[in-house]
Amino acid sequence: MAHLFPLRVYYEDTDLAGIVYYANYLKFIERARTEWVRTLGVDQTALKREEGIVFAVRRVEADYLSPAHFDDELVVETTAEQVSGARIVLLQEVKRGGDVLFTSHVTLVALTETGHPTRLPANIRLLLH
Template sequence: MTHKFPVRVYYEDTDLAGIVYYANYLKFIERGRTEWVRDQGIDQAALRDEDGIVFAVRRVEADYLAPAKFDDELVVETTLEQMTGVRMICRQEVKRAGEVLFSALVTVVAINENGAPARLPASIRRQLH
C-alpha cells in the first residue's frame, strides 16, 4: 500500500534560483513518513512514553531528478519495502502531477532512550505491515 501526503512549495522552501532547496526534500519525506505512521494508527508519543522506543533515520539514499518550484503542488508517496524487528526500509517519492522529482530509499530504526537498537512490539509491527 502506498501512502500519499500532499505538500505545497512555499517561498521559504526555495533557494535563490527559485527552486526547492535540496535539504527540504528530506523535510517533505519526513512529514510523509510521520503521516504514514499516524495513518497506521501508531501514536509515536505513546510509543516513546510507554515503550521507550523512538524512530531514527539510519540511512538515506536519495536521487534528485527534477526541480520543484515555488507554489508547486507535490505529493509525497511512501511505501514500506522491508521490515524487520528493529528496522524498516521505505521507498519515498516526491511527485508533481505524476512526475517523480525526488526518490529516496530510507532506512529507519527503532532505538531506546540510550540510542541502542530496540525491538518493536509485535502489535506495532503488525500495524505497519
Template sequence: MTHRFPVRVYYEDTDLAGIVYYANYLKFIERARSEWVRDLGVDQVRLKAERGVVFAVRRVEADYLSPARFDDLLEVETDLARITPARLILDQRVLRGETVLFSARVTLVALGATGQPVRLPAELCQVAAAPSAAG
C-alpha cells in the same frame, strides 16, 4: 498500498534560484513518514512516553531528478519495501503530477531511552505488514 501526503512548496522552501533547496525534500518525506505511521495507528508520543522508544533514520539513499518550484503542489508517496524486527525500509517519492522529482529509500530503526537500538514495536510490525497498511 501506497500512502499519499500532499505538500505545498512555500517561499521558505526555495533557494536563491527559486527551486526547492535539496535538504527540504528530506523534510517533506519526514512529514509523510510521520503521517504514514500515524495513519497506521501508532502514537509516537505515547510510544516514547510509555516505552522510551523513538524512530531514527539509519540510512537514506536519495536521487534528485527534477526541481520543484515555489507554489508547486507536490505529493509524497510512501511504500513499505521491507520490514524486519530491527528495521523498516521505505521507498518514498516526491511527485508533481505524474513526474517524479525525488526518490529515496529510507531505513528506519527504533532506539530505546538511552539511545541503544531496540526491536521495532510489535504493533508497528503487525500493522505495517498488513496488506492495507500503507493506504
C-alpha cells in the same frame, strides 16, 4: 499500500534559483513519514512514553531527478519495502502530477531512549506490513 501526503512549495522552501532547496526534500519526506505512521494508528509520543521506543533515520539514499518550484503542488508517496524486527526500509517519492522529482530509500531503526537498538513491538510490525 502507499501513503500519500500532499504539500505545496512555499517561498521559504526555495533557493536563489527559485527551486526547492535540496535539503527541504528531507523535510518533506520526514513530514510524510510522520503522517504515514499516524494514519497507521501509531502514536509516537505514547510509544516513547510507554515503551521507551523511538524511531531514528539510519540511512537515506536520495536521487534528485527534477526540480520543484514555488507554488508547485506535490505529493510524497511512502511505501514500506521491508520490515524486520528493528528496522523499516521505505521508498519515498516526491511527485508533481505523474512526474517523480525526488526518490529516496530511507532506513529507520527502533531505538531505546538511550540510543540502543531494540525490537519493534509485534503489533507495530504487523501494522507496517
